[in-house]
Amino acid sequence: MKLRRRHRDHQPSTLTHPASVRVGARTLTLPDAVCASFAVTGYPREVGAGWLEPLLTYPGHLDVSLHIEPIPQQVAAMRLRRQLARLESASRADAQHGRLADFAAEAAADDATELADSLARGHGRLFKVGLYLTINAATEPELAAEVERVRALASSLLLNAQPTTFRALQGWTTSLPLGVDNLGATRTFDTTALAAAFPFTSPDLPTTAGETGVLYGLNATSSGVVVWDRYAQDNHNSVVLARSGAGKSFFTKLEALRLLYQGVEVAVVDPEDEYARLARAVGGTCLRLGASEVRWNPFDLPASHSPRDDVLSRRAMFLQTLIATMLGGTPLSAQARATLDSAIIATYAAAGITRDPATWTRPAPLLTDLVTTLTGKKGAGQAGTELAAQLAPYVTGSYRELFDGPTTTHPAGHLTVFSLRDLPEEMKAVGTLLALDAIWRRVANPRNRKKRLVVVDEAWLLMKQPEGARFLFRMAKAARKHWAGLAVITQDAADLLSSELGQAIVANAASQILLRQAPQAIAAVGDAFDLTDGERQFLLTAERGEALLVAGPANRAALTIVASPTETILATTDPKVLAELDQHDQPHPFQPHDAQPPSPPDFTEITTTSQTDNEESESQ
Known part of the structure:
Protein backbone atom coordinates (compact mmCIF):
# COMPACT_ATOMS: atom_id res chain seq x y z
CA MET A 1 0.00 0.00 0.00
CA LYS A 2 1.35 3.40 -0.99
CA LEU A 3 0.86 6.16 1.52
CA ARG A 4 0.51 9.75 0.32
CA ARG A 5 2.10 12.38 2.58
CA ARG A 6 -0.15 15.40 3.00
CA HIS A 7 1.58 18.74 2.48
CA ARG A 8 2.15 20.67 5.68
CA ASP A 9 0.25 23.72 4.38
CA HIS A 10 -2.80 21.55 3.73
CA GLN A 11 -3.04 20.26 7.28
CA PRO A 12 -6.01 21.65 9.18
CA SER A 13 -5.07 24.37 11.68
CA THR A 14 -7.74 23.25 14.14
CA LEU A 15 -8.83 19.85 15.37
CA THR A 16 -12.21 18.63 14.23
CA HIS A 17 -12.73 15.98 16.91
CA PRO A 18 -13.23 17.26 20.48
CA ALA A 19 -11.03 14.53 21.99
CA SER A 20 -8.25 14.53 19.39
CA VAL A 21 -4.65 15.54 20.01
CA ARG A 22 -1.95 16.30 17.45
CA VAL A 23 1.59 15.48 18.54
CA GLY A 24 4.41 17.50 17.00
CA ALA A 25 8.15 17.47 17.49
CA ARG A 26 8.07 20.09 20.23
CA THR A 27 4.41 21.05 20.60
CA LEU A 28 1.16 19.35 21.40
CA THR A 29 -2.06 20.67 19.85
CA LEU A 30 -5.16 20.22 22.00
CA PRO A 31 -8.75 21.04 20.97
CA ASP A 32 -8.55 24.56 22.44
CA ALA A 33 -4.86 25.19 23.13
CA VAL A 34 -1.27 24.56 22.11
CA CYS A 35 1.36 23.55 24.65
CA ALA A 36 5.09 22.91 24.84
CA SER A 37 7.00 21.14 27.62
CA PHE A 38 10.48 21.65 29.04
CA ALA A 39 12.68 19.65 31.37
CA VAL A 40 15.03 21.46 33.74
CA THR A 41 18.50 19.92 33.40
CA GLY A 42 20.71 22.53 35.05
CA TYR A 43 20.40 24.07 38.52
CA PRO A 44 22.24 26.78 40.50
CA ARG A 45 24.78 25.67 43.10
CA GLU A 46 23.07 27.61 45.91
CA VAL A 47 19.41 28.54 46.29
CA GLY A 48 17.34 30.45 48.84
CA ALA A 49 13.98 29.71 50.41
CA GLY A 50 11.11 29.76 47.94
CA TRP A 51 13.41 29.97 44.91
CA LEU A 52 10.72 28.44 42.65
CA GLU A 53 8.20 31.16 43.54
CA PRO A 54 8.80 33.25 40.35
CA LEU A 55 7.79 30.26 38.22
CA LEU A 56 4.69 29.53 40.29
CA THR A 57 3.51 33.16 40.16
CA TYR A 58 4.11 33.56 36.42
CA PRO A 59 1.14 35.56 35.06
CA GLY A 60 0.60 33.28 32.04
CA HIS A 61 -0.69 29.70 31.87
CA LEU A 62 2.33 27.74 33.10
CA ASP A 63 2.15 24.27 34.67
CA VAL A 64 5.05 23.47 37.01
CA SER A 65 5.49 19.80 37.91
CA LEU A 66 7.91 18.62 40.60
CA HIS A 67 8.45 14.84 40.87
CA ILE A 68 10.17 13.58 44.02
CA GLU A 69 11.41 10.04 44.64
CA PRO A 70 13.38 9.19 47.82
CA ILE A 71 16.66 7.30 47.43
CA PRO A 72 17.29 4.46 49.93
CA GLN A 73 19.91 5.28 52.53
CA GLN A 74 22.28 2.47 51.52
CA VAL A 75 22.12 3.41 47.85
CA ALA A 76 22.67 7.07 48.68
CA ALA A 77 25.72 6.30 50.85
CA MET A 78 27.23 4.07 48.17
CA ARG A 79 26.77 6.74 45.46
CA LEU A 80 28.34 9.38 47.66
CA ARG A 81 31.39 7.18 48.35
CA ARG A 82 31.84 6.64 44.62
CA GLN A 83 31.49 10.33 43.90
CA LEU A 84 34.02 11.24 46.59
CA ALA A 85 36.43 8.63 45.24
CA ARG A 86 36.19 10.03 41.70
CA LEU A 87 36.72 13.60 42.87
CA GLU A 88 39.65 12.65 45.11
CA SER A 89 41.26 10.61 42.32
CA ALA A 90 40.93 13.48 39.86
CA SER A 91 42.46 15.90 42.38
CA ARG A 92 45.48 13.63 43.01
CA ALA A 93 46.00 13.08 39.29
CA ASP A 94 46.10 16.82 38.69
CA ALA A 95 48.62 17.28 41.50
CA GLN A 96 50.89 14.50 40.19
CA HIS A 97 50.95 15.97 36.68
CA GLY A 98 51.51 19.53 37.90
CA ARG A 99 48.19 20.84 36.62
CA LEU A 100 46.37 23.73 38.26
CA ALA A 101 43.78 22.81 40.82
CA ASP A 102 40.18 22.46 39.61
CA PHE A 103 38.32 24.73 42.00
CA ALA A 104 34.90 23.46 40.85
CA ALA A 105 35.96 19.89 41.66
CA GLU A 106 37.23 20.98 45.07
CA ALA A 107 33.94 22.71 45.82
CA ALA A 108 32.03 19.61 44.73
CA ALA A 109 34.22 17.45 46.97
CA ASP A 110 33.54 19.71 49.95
CA ASP A 111 29.80 19.56 49.29
CA ALA A 112 29.86 15.79 48.96
CA THR A 113 31.80 15.46 52.20
CA GLU A 114 29.28 17.63 54.09
CA LEU A 115 26.40 15.69 52.58
CA ALA A 116 27.93 12.35 53.50
CA ASP A 117 28.42 13.56 57.07
CA SER A 118 24.76 14.72 57.21
CA LEU A 119 23.53 11.35 55.94
CA ALA A 120 25.69 9.45 58.38
CA ARG A 121 24.28 11.44 61.29
CA GLY A 122 20.69 11.02 60.07
CA HIS A 123 20.14 14.74 59.51
CA GLY A 124 18.96 14.41 55.92
CA ARG A 125 18.23 12.17 52.97
CA LEU A 126 18.73 12.17 49.21
CA PHE A 127 15.95 12.41 46.62
CA LYS A 128 15.67 12.12 42.87
CA VAL A 129 13.89 15.27 41.71
CA GLY A 130 12.51 16.06 38.28
CA LEU A 131 11.33 19.60 37.46
CA TYR A 132 9.20 20.07 34.32
CA LEU A 133 7.42 23.05 32.79
CA THR A 134 4.46 23.00 30.40
CA ILE A 135 3.48 26.26 28.70
CA ASN A 136 -0.05 26.69 27.34
CA ALA A 137 -1.36 29.24 24.85
CA ALA A 138 -4.30 29.70 22.49
CA THR A 139 -2.30 29.85 19.25
CA GLU A 140 1.19 28.93 18.09
CA PRO A 141 2.41 32.57 17.79
CA GLU A 142 1.24 33.24 21.34
CA LEU A 143 2.95 30.03 22.46
CA ALA A 144 6.25 31.10 20.89
CA ALA A 145 6.10 34.42 22.77
CA GLU A 146 5.25 32.69 26.05
CA VAL A 147 8.08 30.21 25.57
CA GLU A 148 10.58 33.03 25.18
CA ARG A 149 9.36 34.71 28.34
CA VAL A 150 9.38 31.53 30.42
CA ARG A 151 12.85 30.50 29.26
CA ALA A 152 14.13 33.98 30.05
CA LEU A 153 12.60 33.73 33.53
CA ALA A 154 14.19 30.30 34.03
CA SER A 155 17.56 31.65 32.90
CA SER A 156 17.29 34.46 35.45
CA LEU A 157 16.93 31.75 38.11
CA LEU A 158 20.03 29.96 36.69
CA LEU A 159 17.84 27.08 35.49
CA ASN A 160 18.59 25.37 32.17
CA ALA A 161 15.22 24.45 30.62
CA GLN A 162 15.52 22.18 27.59
CA PRO A 163 12.58 21.37 25.26
CA THR A 164 11.28 17.81 25.23
CA THR A 165 11.97 17.34 21.51
CA PHE A 166 10.15 14.33 20.04
CA ARG A 167 8.73 13.67 23.50
CA ALA A 168 6.03 16.36 23.60
CA LEU A 169 3.30 13.91 24.63
CA GLN A 170 5.42 12.47 27.46
CA GLY A 171 6.24 15.98 28.64
CA TRP A 172 2.56 16.94 28.71
CA THR A 173 1.49 13.81 30.64
CA THR A 174 4.35 14.32 33.08
CA SER A 175 2.99 17.77 33.92
CA LEU A 176 -0.50 16.42 34.60
CA PRO A 177 -1.44 15.64 38.23
CA LEU A 178 -0.97 11.90 37.70
CA GLY A 179 2.22 11.33 39.69
CA VAL A 180 3.95 9.70 36.71
CA ASP A 181 7.35 10.86 35.42
CA ASN A 182 7.54 9.77 31.79
CA LEU A 183 10.69 11.80 31.07
CA GLY A 184 13.05 10.72 33.87
CA ALA A 185 15.24 13.84 33.70
CA THR A 186 16.06 13.84 37.42
CA ARG A 187 18.68 15.43 39.63
CA THR A 188 19.79 14.42 43.12
CA PHE A 189 18.67 16.81 45.89
CA ASP A 190 19.28 16.66 49.60
CA THR A 191 16.61 17.47 52.18
CA THR A 192 17.63 21.11 52.64
CA ALA A 193 17.69 21.94 48.93
CA LEU A 194 14.38 20.18 48.36
CA ALA A 195 12.71 22.00 51.26
CA ALA A 196 13.83 25.33 49.80
CA ALA A 197 11.96 24.51 46.59
CA PHE A 198 8.60 24.75 48.34
CA PRO A 199 7.27 28.36 48.28
CA PHE A 200 5.60 28.54 51.67
CA THR A 201 5.80 32.35 51.60
CA SER A 202 6.26 34.87 48.85
CA PRO A 203 7.22 38.56 48.85
CA ASP A 204 5.19 39.12 45.69
CA LEU A 205 1.45 39.73 45.54
CA PRO A 206 -0.70 37.39 43.44
CA THR A 207 -1.47 38.65 39.98
CA TRP A 296 -22.81 76.82 46.86
CA ASN A 297 -26.45 76.19 47.75
CA PRO A 298 -26.88 72.95 49.75
CA PHE A 299 -30.66 73.06 49.11
CA ASP A 300 -30.21 72.22 45.40
CA LEU A 301 -32.01 69.04 44.35
CA PRO A 302 -30.15 66.64 42.02
CA ALA A 303 -31.02 67.10 38.37
CA SER A 304 -30.91 63.35 37.61
CA HIS A 305 -32.82 60.91 39.76
CA SER A 306 -35.01 57.85 39.59
CA PRO A 307 -38.78 58.47 39.67
CA ARG A 308 -39.02 56.07 42.60
CA ASP A 309 -36.52 58.06 44.76
CA ASP A 310 -37.84 60.44 47.36
CA VAL A 311 -35.29 63.13 46.55
CA LEU A 312 -36.80 65.69 48.87
CA SER A 313 -36.56 63.42 51.92
CA ARG A 314 -32.96 62.50 51.09
CA ARG A 315 -32.05 66.18 50.73
CA ALA A 316 -33.71 66.97 54.07
CA MET A 317 -31.68 64.26 55.83
CA PHE A 318 -28.42 65.51 54.29
CA LEU A 319 -29.22 69.06 55.38
CA GLN A 320 -29.63 67.83 58.94
CA THR A 321 -26.15 66.25 58.74
CA LEU A 322 -24.69 69.42 57.22
CA ILE A 323 -26.24 71.75 59.79
CA ALA A 324 -25.07 69.51 62.64
CA THR A 325 -21.54 69.85 61.24
CA MET A 326 -21.97 73.62 60.93
CA LEU A 327 -22.94 73.79 64.60
CA GLY A 328 -19.69 72.19 65.73
CA GLY A 329 -20.39 68.52 65.13
CA THR A 330 -22.43 67.97 68.28
CA PRO A 331 -25.33 65.62 67.54
CA LEU A 332 -28.67 67.41 67.57
CA SER A 333 -31.16 66.59 70.25
CA ALA A 334 -34.34 64.82 69.29
CA GLN A 335 -36.38 68.01 69.68
CA ALA A 336 -33.91 70.11 67.65
CA ARG A 337 -33.77 67.47 64.89
CA ALA A 338 -37.57 67.33 64.67
CA THR A 339 -37.80 71.12 64.58
CA LEU A 340 -35.11 71.33 61.89
CA ASP A 341 -36.74 68.63 59.76
CA SER A 342 -40.14 70.31 59.75
CA ALA A 343 -38.50 73.70 59.04
CA ILE A 344 -36.61 72.29 56.03
CA ILE A 345 -39.79 70.82 54.53
CA ALA A 346 -41.63 74.11 55.17
CA THR A 347 -38.80 76.06 53.51
CA TYR A 348 -39.04 73.92 50.39
CA ALA A 349 -42.83 74.29 50.41
CA ALA A 350 -42.52 78.08 50.58
CA ALA A 351 -40.42 77.88 47.40
CA GLY A 352 -43.10 75.75 45.70
CA ILE A 353 -41.23 72.44 46.05
CA THR A 354 -43.20 69.50 47.41
CA ARG A 355 -42.99 65.73 47.18
CA ASP A 356 -44.42 65.97 43.67
CA PRO A 357 -41.49 65.30 41.23
CA ALA A 358 -42.93 67.92 38.87
CA THR A 359 -41.94 70.63 41.37
CA TRP A 360 -38.32 69.52 41.82
CA THR A 361 -37.07 71.61 38.89
CA ARG A 362 -38.11 74.90 40.52
CA PRO A 363 -35.42 77.22 42.00
CA ALA A 364 -34.30 75.91 45.37
CA PRO A 365 -34.49 78.03 48.54
CA LEU A 366 -31.39 79.33 50.31
CA LEU A 367 -29.98 78.92 53.79
CA THR A 368 -31.28 82.35 54.72
CA ASP A 369 -34.79 81.14 53.89
CA LEU A 370 -34.38 78.32 56.40
CA VAL A 371 -33.35 80.79 59.12
CA THR A 372 -36.41 82.89 58.28
CA THR A 373 -38.60 79.81 58.62
CA LEU A 374 -37.02 78.86 61.95
CA THR A 375 -37.63 82.31 63.41
CA GLY A 376 -41.13 82.77 62.01
CA LYS A 377 -42.57 79.25 61.95
CA LYS A 378 -45.36 78.69 64.43
CA GLY A 379 -44.58 75.98 66.90
CA ALA A 380 -40.80 76.20 66.42
CA GLY A 381 -40.47 77.75 69.84
CA GLN A 382 -37.21 77.98 71.71
CA ALA A 383 -35.53 75.21 69.71
CA GLY A 384 -36.12 77.02 66.41
CA THR A 385 -34.87 80.32 67.82
CA GLU A 386 -31.67 78.67 69.10
CA LEU A 387 -31.03 76.95 65.77
CA ALA A 388 -31.54 80.22 63.90
CA ALA A 389 -29.13 82.01 66.24
CA GLN A 390 -26.46 79.32 65.76
CA LEU A 391 -26.82 79.52 61.96
CA ALA A 392 -26.49 83.32 61.95
CA PRO A 393 -22.72 83.28 61.13
CA TYR A 394 -23.52 81.36 57.92
CA VAL A 395 -26.31 83.78 56.93
CA THR A 396 -25.33 87.26 58.09
CA GLY A 397 -21.91 86.72 59.71
CA SER A 398 -18.34 85.90 58.70
CA TYR A 399 -19.15 82.64 56.91
CA ARG A 400 -22.05 83.88 54.82
CA GLU A 401 -20.18 84.37 51.53
CA LEU A 402 -20.24 80.68 50.47
CA PHE A 403 -24.02 80.35 51.03
CA ASP A 404 -25.09 83.84 50.03
CA GLY A 405 -26.78 83.03 46.72
CA PRO A 406 -27.61 80.24 44.26
CA THR A 407 -24.93 77.75 43.19
CA THR A 408 -22.63 79.36 40.63
CA THR A 409 -21.72 76.18 38.74
CA HIS A 410 -22.04 72.41 38.66
Missing part, protein backbone atom coordinates in the same frame (compact mmCIF):
# COMPACT_ATOMS: atom_id res chain seq x y z
CA THR A 208 -4.92 40.26 40.19
CA ALA A 209 -4.49 43.12 37.74
CA GLY A 210 -7.41 43.57 35.40
CA GLU A 211 -8.39 46.32 33.02
CA THR A 212 -7.56 49.04 35.55
CA GLY A 213 -4.37 47.61 37.03
CA VAL A 214 -2.06 50.39 38.23
CA LEU A 215 1.69 50.24 38.75
CA TYR A 216 2.28 51.10 42.40
CA GLY A 217 6.04 50.56 42.40
CA LEU A 218 8.80 47.97 42.79
CA ASN A 219 8.74 45.22 45.37
CA ALA A 220 11.22 46.06 48.12
CA THR A 221 12.19 42.41 48.76
CA SER A 222 12.16 40.95 45.25
CA SER A 223 12.80 42.02 41.69
CA GLY A 224 9.11 42.12 40.76
CA VAL A 225 6.74 45.01 40.18
CA VAL A 226 3.63 45.71 42.24
CA VAL A 227 0.61 46.14 39.96
CA TRP A 228 -2.66 46.50 41.85
CA ASP A 229 -6.23 46.77 40.60
CA ARG A 230 -8.54 48.10 43.28
CA TYR A 231 -11.57 47.30 41.10
CA ALA A 232 -10.66 43.58 41.09
CA GLN A 233 -10.96 43.35 44.90
CA ASP A 234 -13.98 42.60 47.10
CA ASN A 235 -14.60 46.33 47.35
CA HIS A 236 -12.94 49.28 45.63
CA ASN A 237 -12.08 51.36 48.71
CA SER A 238 -8.63 52.17 50.05
CA VAL A 239 -7.06 53.78 53.11
CA VAL A 240 -3.71 55.61 53.00
CA LEU A 241 -2.08 56.35 56.37
CA ALA A 242 1.22 58.17 56.80
CA ARG A 243 2.91 60.86 58.80
CA SER A 244 3.36 64.28 57.23
CA GLY A 245 5.96 64.31 54.47
CA ALA A 246 6.01 60.54 53.89
CA GLY A 247 4.54 60.83 50.38
CA LYS A 248 0.88 59.93 50.79
CA SER A 249 -0.41 62.74 48.54
CA PHE A 250 2.30 61.98 45.98
CA PHE A 251 1.21 58.35 45.86
CA THR A 252 -2.47 59.27 45.60
CA LYS A 253 -1.84 61.65 42.70
CA LEU A 254 0.13 58.98 40.86
CA GLU A 255 -2.69 56.46 41.23
CA ALA A 256 -5.30 59.02 40.16
CA LEU A 257 -3.25 60.00 37.10
CA ARG A 258 -2.70 56.39 36.06
CA LEU A 259 -6.36 55.56 36.57
CA LEU A 260 -7.26 58.48 34.30
CA TYR A 261 -5.24 56.71 31.61
CA GLN A 262 -7.63 53.76 32.08
CA GLY A 263 -10.77 55.89 31.64
CA VAL A 264 -11.67 56.07 35.34
CA GLU A 265 -13.43 59.27 36.42
CA VAL A 266 -11.75 60.87 39.44
CA ALA A 267 -13.11 63.38 41.97
CA VAL A 268 -10.88 64.86 44.68
CA VAL A 269 -11.57 66.74 47.90
CA ASP A 270 -8.38 68.80 48.23
CA PRO A 271 -7.92 70.78 51.48
CA GLU A 272 -4.59 72.40 50.50
CA ASP A 273 -4.94 73.02 46.73
CA GLU A 274 -2.33 70.33 45.94
CA TYR A 275 -4.17 68.83 42.96
CA ALA A 276 -4.65 72.00 40.89
CA ARG A 277 -1.53 71.45 38.75
CA LEU A 278 -2.62 67.91 38.03
CA ALA A 279 -6.09 69.10 37.03
CA ARG A 280 -4.58 71.78 34.80
CA ALA A 281 -2.32 69.22 33.11
CA VAL A 282 -5.10 66.79 32.18
CA GLY A 283 -7.81 69.33 31.41
CA GLY A 284 -9.84 68.80 34.57
CA THR A 285 -12.08 71.11 36.55
CA CYS A 286 -11.03 72.90 39.75
CA LEU A 287 -13.71 74.42 41.97
CA ARG A 288 -12.32 76.71 44.67
CA LEU A 289 -14.79 76.81 47.54
CA GLY A 290 -14.29 79.97 49.54
CA ALA A 291 -12.94 82.02 46.63
CA SER A 292 -14.47 85.38 45.80
CA GLU A 293 -18.06 85.19 44.54
CA VAL A 294 -18.18 81.38 44.52
CA ARG A 295 -21.55 80.25 45.87
CA PRO A 411 -18.57 71.03 37.84
CA ALA A 412 -18.24 67.87 35.79
CA GLY A 413 -15.56 66.08 33.82
CA HIS A 414 -13.06 63.24 34.00
CA LEU A 415 -11.20 64.95 36.89
CA THR A 416 -12.96 67.25 39.33
CA VAL A 417 -11.04 68.89 42.19
CA PHE A 418 -12.80 70.66 45.06
CA SER A 419 -10.15 72.95 46.53
CA LEU A 420 -10.78 74.04 50.15
CA ARG A 421 -7.66 76.14 50.72
CA ASP A 422 -9.58 79.42 50.53
CA LEU A 423 -11.99 78.34 53.27
CA PRO A 424 -11.21 79.26 56.88
CA GLU A 425 -10.10 76.39 59.06
CA GLU A 426 -13.46 76.34 60.87
CA MET A 427 -15.23 75.82 57.54
CA LYS A 428 -13.14 73.03 56.05
CA ALA A 429 -15.19 70.20 57.54
CA VAL A 430 -18.33 71.86 56.13
CA GLY A 431 -16.62 72.32 52.75
CA THR A 432 -15.52 68.66 52.70
CA LEU A 433 -19.08 67.54 53.38
CA LEU A 434 -20.48 69.80 50.64
CA ALA A 435 -17.92 68.48 48.15
CA LEU A 436 -18.63 64.85 49.04
CA ASP A 437 -22.36 65.45 48.66
CA ALA A 438 -21.86 66.93 45.19
CA ILE A 439 -19.61 64.02 44.21
CA TRP A 440 -22.04 61.45 45.58
CA ARG A 441 -24.88 62.88 43.53
CA ARG A 442 -22.85 62.16 40.41
CA VAL A 443 -21.68 58.73 41.60
CA ALA A 444 -25.17 57.58 42.55
CA ASN A 445 -26.75 58.69 39.26
CA PRO A 446 -28.18 55.43 37.80
CA ARG A 447 -28.15 56.89 34.29
CA ASN A 448 -24.40 57.45 34.23
CA ARG A 449 -22.67 54.40 35.65
CA LYS A 450 -18.91 54.14 35.16
CA LYS A 451 -15.78 53.41 37.15
CA ARG A 452 -15.04 56.27 39.53
CA LEU A 453 -12.56 57.09 42.25
CA VAL A 454 -13.41 59.51 45.06
CA VAL A 455 -10.35 60.85 46.88
CA VAL A 456 -10.76 62.45 50.33
CA ASP A 457 -7.40 63.95 51.25
CA GLU A 458 -6.79 64.83 54.89
CA ALA A 459 -9.93 62.96 55.91
CA TRP A 460 -9.27 63.74 59.58
CA LEU A 461 -10.90 67.13 58.95
CA LEU A 462 -14.22 65.33 58.52
CA MET A 463 -13.57 62.38 60.84
CA LYS A 464 -13.33 64.65 63.89
CA GLN A 465 -16.97 65.61 63.32
CA PRO A 466 -19.36 62.77 64.34
CA GLU A 467 -21.94 63.60 61.67
CA GLY A 468 -19.25 63.94 59.02
CA ALA A 469 -17.74 60.60 60.01
CA ARG A 470 -21.14 58.93 59.65
CA PHE A 471 -21.57 60.40 56.17
CA LEU A 472 -18.13 59.12 55.13
CA PHE A 473 -18.92 55.70 56.57
CA ARG A 474 -22.19 55.45 54.62
CA MET A 475 -20.30 56.43 51.49
CA ALA A 476 -17.68 53.73 52.11
CA LYS A 477 -20.42 51.11 52.54
CA ALA A 478 -22.35 52.06 49.39
CA ALA A 479 -19.56 53.03 46.96
CA ARG A 480 -19.05 49.50 45.60
CA LYS A 481 -22.70 49.25 44.56
CA HIS A 482 -22.20 52.26 42.29
CA TRP A 483 -18.90 51.02 40.76
CA ALA A 484 -16.92 53.59 42.73
CA GLY A 485 -13.93 53.44 45.05
CA LEU A 486 -13.40 55.68 48.06
CA ALA A 487 -9.78 56.59 48.85
CA VAL A 488 -9.39 57.96 52.39
CA ILE A 489 -6.04 59.69 53.01
CA THR A 490 -5.03 61.00 56.41
CA GLN A 491 -1.93 61.78 58.45
CA ASP A 492 -3.74 61.60 61.77
CA ALA A 493 -4.17 57.90 62.45
CA ALA A 494 -5.65 58.57 65.88
CA ASP A 495 -8.73 60.35 64.51
CA LEU A 496 -9.36 57.47 62.12
CA LEU A 497 -8.63 54.53 64.42
CA SER A 498 -9.87 55.84 67.75
CA SER A 499 -13.56 55.74 66.78
CA GLU A 500 -15.79 52.85 65.80
CA LEU A 501 -16.76 54.61 62.56
CA GLY A 502 -13.12 55.09 61.63
CA GLN A 503 -12.35 51.44 62.29
CA ALA A 504 -15.38 50.49 60.19
CA ILE A 505 -14.08 52.61 57.29
CA VAL A 506 -10.73 50.79 57.52
CA ALA A 507 -12.51 47.42 57.63
CA ASN A 508 -14.43 48.34 54.45
CA ALA A 509 -11.22 49.14 52.53
CA ALA A 510 -9.86 46.14 50.64
CA SER A 511 -6.65 48.05 49.78
CA GLN A 512 -4.66 49.56 52.63
CA ILE A 513 -1.46 51.51 52.00
CA LEU A 514 0.77 52.41 54.94
CA LEU A 515 3.75 54.73 54.61
CA ARG A 516 6.15 55.91 57.30
CA GLN A 517 4.50 56.16 60.71
CA ALA A 518 5.33 58.21 63.77
CA PRO A 519 6.53 56.27 66.84
CA GLN A 520 3.54 57.61 68.79
CA ALA A 521 1.08 56.09 66.30
CA ILE A 522 2.77 52.80 65.40
CA ALA A 523 1.11 50.87 68.24
CA ALA A 524 -2.41 51.85 67.14
CA VAL A 525 -1.62 51.30 63.46
CA GLY A 526 0.05 47.95 64.16
CA ASP A 527 -2.91 46.68 66.17
CA ALA A 528 -5.49 47.93 63.65
CA PHE A 529 -3.76 46.30 60.67
CA ASP A 530 -2.35 43.26 62.54
CA LEU A 531 1.23 44.08 61.60
CA THR A 532 4.18 41.89 62.50
CA ASP A 533 7.18 43.24 64.39
CA GLY A 534 9.14 43.37 61.14
CA GLU A 535 6.40 45.33 59.39
CA ARG A 536 6.20 47.80 62.26
CA GLN A 537 9.94 48.33 62.14
CA PHE A 538 9.76 48.82 58.36
CA LEU A 539 7.13 51.55 58.75
CA LEU A 540 9.16 53.28 61.47
CA THR A 541 12.32 53.42 59.32
CA ALA A 542 10.77 53.72 55.85
CA GLU A 543 12.19 56.39 53.58
CA ARG A 544 9.98 58.79 51.66
CA GLY A 545 8.18 56.82 48.95
CA GLU A 546 8.44 53.43 50.68
CA ALA A 547 5.11 51.84 51.57
CA LEU A 548 3.45 48.66 52.76
CA LEU A 549 0.45 47.42 50.77
CA VAL A 550 -1.92 45.38 52.92
CA ALA A 551 -4.74 43.49 51.23
CA GLY A 552 -5.78 40.90 53.79
CA PRO A 553 -3.71 38.62 56.00
CA ALA A 554 -2.02 36.81 53.08
CA ASN A 555 -1.47 39.63 50.59
CA ARG A 556 1.16 42.04 51.84
CA ALA A 557 4.04 43.64 50.02
CA ALA A 558 6.62 46.27 50.87
CA LEU A 559 7.22 48.49 47.87
CA THR A 560 9.04 51.54 46.62
CA ILE A 561 6.85 54.01 44.74
CA VAL A 562 8.21 54.87 41.28
CA ALA A 563 7.27 57.76 39.01
CA SER A 564 8.49 59.16 35.71
CA PRO A 565 10.02 62.68 35.62
CA THR A 566 6.81 64.08 34.11
CA GLU A 567 4.66 62.43 36.79
CA THR A 568 7.01 63.72 39.47
CA ILE A 569 6.56 67.32 38.30
CA LEU A 570 2.78 66.94 38.42
CA ALA A 571 2.59 65.10 41.75
CA THR A 572 5.30 66.65 43.89
CA THR A 573 4.47 68.96 46.79
CA ASP A 574 8.09 69.59 47.81
CA PRO A 575 8.37 73.38 48.27
CA LYS A 576 11.99 73.34 47.09
CA VAL A 577 11.11 71.61 43.83
CA LEU A 578 8.10 73.88 43.27
CA ALA A 579 10.25 76.97 43.89
CA GLU A 580 12.78 75.77 41.34
CA LEU A 581 10.05 75.14 38.80
CA ASP A 582 8.65 78.63 39.35
CA GLN A 583 12.11 80.21 39.20
CA HIS A 584 12.99 78.57 35.89
CA ASP A 585 9.48 79.12 34.53
CA GLN A 586 9.17 75.38 34.00
CA PRO A 587 6.92 74.70 31.00
CA HIS A 588 3.93 72.48 31.17
CA PRO A 589 5.17 68.86 31.19
CA PHE A 590 2.85 67.96 28.32
CA GLN A 591 3.91 70.94 26.18
CA PRO A 592 7.08 71.57 24.07
CA HIS A 593 9.86 73.13 26.11
CA ASP A 594 10.45 75.89 23.57
CA ALA A 595 6.99 77.43 23.92
CA GLN A 596 5.15 79.27 26.66
CA PRO A 597 2.58 76.75 27.89
CA PRO A 598 -0.98 78.05 27.69
CA SER A 599 -3.63 76.56 29.92
CA PRO A 600 -5.41 73.63 28.25
CA PRO A 601 -8.59 74.87 26.62
CA ASP A 602 -10.82 72.42 28.47
CA PHE A 603 -9.49 73.23 31.96
CA THR A 604 -12.01 75.08 34.12
CA GLU A 605 -10.84 76.93 37.21
CA ILE A 606 -13.97 78.27 38.88
CA THR A 607 -13.22 81.37 40.91
CA THR A 608 -15.80 83.90 39.60
CA THR A 609 -19.42 83.71 38.66
CA SER A 610 -21.51 85.02 35.81
CA GLN A 611 -24.28 83.62 33.69
CA THR A 612 -21.99 83.36 30.66
CA ASP A 613 -19.21 81.62 32.60
CA ASN A 614 -21.68 79.21 34.12
CA GLU A 615 -23.11 78.21 30.76
CA GLU A 616 -19.64 77.73 29.28
CA SER A 617 -18.57 75.57 32.22
CA GLU A 618 -21.66 73.38 31.97
CA SER A 619 -21.20 72.98 28.22
CA GLN A 620 -17.65 71.78 28.79
